[in-house]
Amino acid sequence: MTRKARSLKWTALALATAVVVAPVAYSGGKLQAFNKVHGPAATTSKKAVKKAAAETYNRFIVTRAPGANAKLSAAAVNQQYADAATKLGIAIRPLRTLATGASLIRTDSKLSAAQVKDLAIELMKDPSVIAVEPDVRVQRLAVPNDPGYAQQWHYKNGPGGLNLEPAWDLSDGDGIVVAVLDTGITPHSDLNANIVPGYDFIDLDPDGTDATAVDGDGRDPDPNDPGDWHDGECNIFGIPEDSSWHGTHVAGTIAAVSNNSLGVAGVAHGAKVQPVRVLGKCGGWSSDIIDAVTWASGGTVDGVPANPTPAEVINLSLGGSGACSVAWQTAFDGARARGTTVVVAAGNSGADVDGFSPANCNNIVAVSAVGPTGALASYSNFGVKVDVAAPGGTGAAPAADNILSTLNLGTQGQAGEGYAWMAGTSMAAPHVAGVVALMQSAAPSPKTPAEIEKILVNTAHVGGLPGACSWDKYCGSGIVDARLAVAVAAGSEPLPPDPQAPEPEPPTELENGITVTNIEVAANGTVKYQLLVPNGASNLLFAMYGGTGDSDIYVKYGAEPTSTSYDCRPFTASNNETCFFPTPKGGVWYVHVKGYRASAGISLYPSFVDANWPRRVEAKASALPNHRTSVNLSWEKGKKNIDIYRNGAILKTVRNTGANTDTFRIIGSGTMSYKICNNQTQECADPVEIQYNSSK
Numbered sequence: 001m002t003r004k005a006r007s008l009k010w011t012a013l014a015l016a017t018a019v020v021v022a023p024v025a026y027s028g029g030k031l032q033a034f035n036k037v038h039g040p041a042a043t044t045s046k047k048a049v050k051k052a053a054a055e056t057y058n059r060f061i062v063t064r065a066p067g068a069n070a071k072l073s074a075a076a077v078n079q080q081y082a083d084a085a086t087k088l089g090i091a092i093r094p095l096r097t098l099a100t101g102a103s104l105i106r107t108d109s110k111l112s113a114a115q116v117k118d119l120a121i122e123l124m125k126d127p128s129v130i131a132v133e134p135d136v137r138v139q140r141l142a143v144p145n146d147p148g149y150a151q152q153w154h155y156k157n158g159p160g161g162l163n164l165e166p167a168w169d170l171s172d173g174d175g176i177v178v179a180v181l182d183t184g185i186t187p188h189s190d191l192n193a194n195i196v197p198g199y200d201f202i203d204l205d206p207d208g209t210d211a212t213a214v215d216g217d218g219r220d221p222d223p224n225d226p227g228d229w230h231d232g233e234c235n236i237f238g239i240p241e242d243s244s245w246h247g248t249h250v251a252g253t254i255a256a257v258s259n260n261s262l263g264v265a266g267v268a269h270g271a272k273v274q275p276v277r278v279l280g281k282c283g284g285w286s287s288d289i290i291d292a293v294t295w296a297s298g299g300t301v302d303g304v305p306a307n308p309t310p311a312e313v314i315n316l317s318l319g320g321s322g323a324c325s326v327a328w329q330t331a332f333d334g335a336r337a338r339g340t341t342v343v344v345a346a347g348n349s350g351a352d353v354d355g356f357s358p359a360n361c362n363n364i365v366a367v368s369a370v371g372p373t374g375a376l377a378s379y380s381n382f383g384v385k386v387d388v389a390a391p392g393g394t395g396a397a398p399a400a401d402n403i404l405s406t407l408n409l410g411t412q413g414q415a416g417e418g419y420a421w422m423a424g425t426s427m428a429a430p431h432v433a434g435v436v437a438l439m440q441s442a443a444p445s446p447k448t449p450a451e452i453e454k455i456l457v458n459t460a461h462v463g464g465l466p467g468a469c470s471w472d473k474y475c476g477s478g479i480v481d482a483r484l485a486v487a488v489a490a491g492s493e494p495l496p497p498d499p500q501a502p503e504p505e506p507p508t509e510l511e512n513g514i515t516v517t518n519i520e521v522a523a524n525g526t527v528k529y530q531l532l533v534p535n536g537a538s539n540l541l542f543a544m545y546g547g548t549g550d551s552d553i554y555v556k557y558g559a560e561p562t563s564t565s566y567d568c569r570p571f572t573a574s575n576n577e578t579c580f581f582p583t584p585k586g587g588v589w590y591v592h593v594k595g596y597r598a599s600a601g602i603s604l605y606p607s608f609v610d611a612n613w614p615r616r617v618e619a620k621a622s623a624l625p626n627h628r629t630s631v632n633l634s635w636e637k638g639k640k641n642i643d644i645y646r647n648g649a650i651l652k653t654v655r656n657t658g659a660n661t662d663t664f665r666i667i668g669s670g671t672m673s674y675k676i677c678n679n680q681t682q683e684c685a686d687p688v689e690i691q692y693n694s695s696k
Contacts, residue, residue: 056110059095059135059206060119061287061327063102068128081105084122088115095206099294099301100330104135104287106206113597117550117573124571130564131326137283152264152404154391154431159374160479162391162431163461164267167482170490171442173268178254178437179296179311180430181289182247182318184225184277186408188417190263191248191273194255196309198223198275201292202284212280219304223277229412234282242411247275249422250317252406253430254437263419264404267434267482271441274311279318289318290331297340312440315433316344316358317426323524323594324361326564336363341449343367343433345425346475347381355524360385365436365453368475369393369428372401374462376475380425387453388460388476390431393423403427432456435482439489447489458496459484506530507560507590510606519602521551521595528560528592529604534637535586536611536683542568542579542591542604549599554592555579561592575602584608586615586686614638614676614685621672624663627694631662633674641679645687647672653679669693 064072081092091108098104111119120132155164177196184200185191204218205211215226227243234241251273258269276296278289295301298310314335335342342364347356359366359381369380369392376382379395393402399421407420436452447455460478477499487493507528510516521527533540544553554561555568568579593604617635624630633644635658642656654660662674671691677684 056112057116057134057136058107058110059285059287060105060107060116061098061102061131061133061135061290061325062105062123062129063100063131063133063326063330064128065130066101069097069101072128077103080123080126084119087122088118090119093206097302098287098327099291099299100327100334102290102327102330114550114573117571117596121571121573133325133327135285135287136320136322137285153372153400154393154403155265155267158372160370160372160391162267162435162480162482163484164435164482167435167438167486170483170486170492171268171270171438172258173255173271173434173437173441176268176271176313176437176440177274177309177311178268178271178313178315178433179274179276180247180251180254180315180317181276181278181292181296182250182315183228183244183279184223184247185251185273185275186225186245186248186414186417188248188252188406188408190256190260190406190417191252193257194266194269194272195251196272196274197221198277199292199295199304199307200224200277201288201295201304202277202280203288212282212284214281221305223275225277225408225414227410227413228279228281230281243408243413245408245410246279246317246426247277249405249407249420250315250426250430251275252419253403253427254315254434256406263406267431268437268441271434271437272309274307274309286325286328289316290327293331293335293342297335297338297342299334299338310338311340312446313433313436314340314342315430316342316364317424317429319345319347319356319359321349321355321524322357323355323563324357328358329361329363332358332361332363336449339446339448341365341436341452343429343436345429346386348379348424348426349381350379351381352383353381353385354383354526355522356381363449365432365456366476367425367429367432369423369425370475370479371395374479376473377423377425379423380428380475382473382475384474386474386476388432388456389479390428391479392425392428392431393421395423432480435480435485438482438486442486442490444491452489455485455488455495456480458498459488460499510591510604512610513607515603515605517603518600519547519593519604520600521549521593521598521602523595523598525595526592528590529606531589531591531606532615533584533586533589533608534610534613534615535685536613537586537608538583538611540581540584540589540608542589542606544578544593544602544604545576546603547575547599547601549575549595550597551575551593551595551599551602553577553579553604554594556590557585558587558590560590575599586613610637611683612637612639613678613683614642617674617676617685617688619674619688619690621690621692623693626665627667628663628665629692629694631664631672631674631690631692632659633662633676634659635676635685638676639678639683643677643679645675645677645684648675666692666694 085092095104157163202213229243232238232240255273256266258265278284291301296311344359344364346353346359346368366386368386368389369377371394402421402423409415409418457477461481462478507530510531554566556566570577614635620632644651675687
């Protein structure tokens with residue numbers, strides 16, 4: 001049970017329920033719970049709880065550029081905090097350094113979204129600070145359902161199935177460890193044999209209590225789940241909720257013991273699960289999860305012993321609203337660099353995953369959910385950032401259309417063991433984590449996370465997706481096909497070609513001096529524009545102004561900007577922002593309007609001083625008889641007379657009609673370069689090349 005190139009690894013894979021990162025409450029529940037597979041005993045349901053309208057935060061993750069921490073003394077950092085605190089009239093207290101190198105700080109009062117922006121503006125006056133982001137609560141998120149009969153349809157070869165049974169002829173996951181970052185785990189006879197030691201990463205709360213951990217202490221080697229029930233303090237409606245035992249349900253899908261005449265089967269029943277506790281009462285903190293991702297993948301976390309069995313797969317059945325933070329992305333980049341594949345539930349909001357983290361981050365496998373017919377579940381998030389779909393249940397009656405797995409039967413503290421149906425993208429993600437374990441176990445040598453992701457995407461089957469997973473509701477390349485994915489990983493079958501992916505909607509074209517009005521952008525949403533700036537232009541200006549809410553402009557030359565890559569990002573506490581470039585490069589400039597808060601009625605004014613150089617040059621070649629080639633040139637703008645250069649030498653001077661033809665006789669094929677300039681100047685458009693092939 002050893003792996004080449006990695007330490008000893010076991011892992012068991014099973015199904016799990018989705019969790020969402022954000023200060024929201026549990027939105028789901030047990031479909032039906034019982035102590036034996038064929039003996040229904042109790043039913044528990046939950047009402048959905050919506051997100052609070054106005055969120056406030058008092059914990060923040062401050063991420064600096066790589067290497068910046070080594071150049072700053074503790075005194076200098078504390079002085080930055082002191083200066084920002086004085087300016088904003090708050091107190092700031094450093095808490096700890098995360099495993100990624102980011103800093104966790106706390107303010108003495110909770111800040112609104114606008115105040116968070118003010119804090120970020122102050123701290124980012126130091127150019128080494130890349131991002132200042134709230135340390136948000138994470139919570140379980142499942143979809144309620146009515147009871148039904150136990151059926152593991154999701155393993156079969158139906159339209160929405162995993163096609164798992166023939167995959168078990170190739171692999172059972174032996175030798176692989178799957179880390180389940182969740183509520184921890186409870187003892188269960190259908191799980192115990194497939195569990196390796198994990199860790200509890202829930203730190204004490206800033207006031208020194210264990211209000212989140214509810215286990216009497218902070219971080220320790222015991223990931224036992226004490227329960228996460230509450231009397232209504234964890235949601236805005238004051239609705240009490242029983243303990244979810246969410247991590248036990250997820251672990252059972254991944255690694256329930258099979259062929260033991262008991263309960264249910266796990267996807268990778270030869271693998272081992274490593275329970276890592278990150279969710280407690282009212283959820284958990286992203287800072288704790290970030291450290292847990294680092295530790296589970298074999299990285300170093302201060303004050304925590306090294307992981308003796310680093311996981312080759314991490315399952316995150318959790319998520320929340322918002323853009324992928326720099327802090328999240330740093331953790332996932334580190335895990336991937338250490339060879340660990342991270343699988344994340346897409347979320348259960350029935351919306352574009354682009355607005356939900358951490359499923360919208362890079363270097364992870366994002367999973368949407370389908371029901372038995374293969375149709376996208378009504379609750380499932382979707383979008384171009386989803387990689388694949390997997391069985392998650394319909395979220396509706398009968399319960400047999402949902403996912404059955406292990407559970408504890410206690411309403412508050414632990415009681416007897418049992419089973420329950422749940423539905424959600426949380427249930428879909430562990431299906432995929434289990435298949436990854438099967439793939440790694442079957443592979444002659446460990447596959448990289450990038451290779452795993454590509455195999456999953458390229459081997460997926462469409463099932464019933466065409467009718468419910470359109471381009472505007474893209475839910476991945478298809479439903480994971482366990483048999484084919486394992487066969488390709490084992491090298492017994494070739495990798496299928498890349499599937500056709502939807503084309504992202506292109507940015508809207510801007511015109512020089514023409515104002516775009518009434519722009520609307522959702523919180524964490526993005527509206528994209530682009531502007532062609534000709535060579536020789538000067539005083540390029542992008543001015544955003546007016547409207548309600550708070551949005552920011554990100555500007556970049558030659559490529560679309562991101563949260564960390566841009567040429568200009570003013571980042572002010574309003575919609576009034578400008579980016580100015582006195583001597584801009586000629587070419588395409590991209591502008592993103594990003595909603596820090598929901599905004600409407602915004603105007604965007606683009607302008608530049610046009611030097612009237614030629615632009616938009618096109619060249620089209622066609623073969624003529626007798627080894628001749630004709631090249632039709634076209635362009636826009638420019639002065640009265642135009643010089644045409646061929647291969648760096650002036651070819652001719654012509655009157656500017658916006659078009660001209662060049663004919664030459666050369667035997668064979670080759671490349672020709674053309675440049676269009678204002679007469680007797682170097683006021684030129686960028687050169688264009690054509691491939692020619694003269695006929696005989």
